[in-house]
Amino acid sequence: MVCIEALLNTGSTIDEGRLAKGGDKYSDAYTQECAVCWLNEVDYAALGFPEKVKVIRRDGQRSVLVYTKCTNDMRCGHVFMPRAIWANVVVEPSTFSTGSPLYKGSLVTVEPAEGEVLSAEDVVLKVYMGGE
Structure with a gap:
């Protein structure tokens, strides 16, 4: 399977902030804005122009x-995900005694994928609560 290794950076976007602060974290608009991996066109082409990708923690x-x-x-070799539950799944969990995980520069693997992009609520239930 084709995949790339990349450095993951996360951060706020204008619409992520607007939706989150407006109480719309369970909306389709929030999922469309935040359940996204931004890729450079060269990396995107190397992956075969996928509609969806799986981002895997180191x-x-x-x-x-x-x-x-x-x-x-x-930039090639770098990906960005808006700061939201989807990015939180794959950021480095170590806080290096700072109390905050590494939101910048986490090494991840990115590969083309098929399947359903989960809502924020479903990510929490599946990943953190162990449910389906």
């Missing part, structure tokens, strides 16, 4: 299926 313990967004705003 240790392979956690992964999340998200939509893709091709943009020249990214």
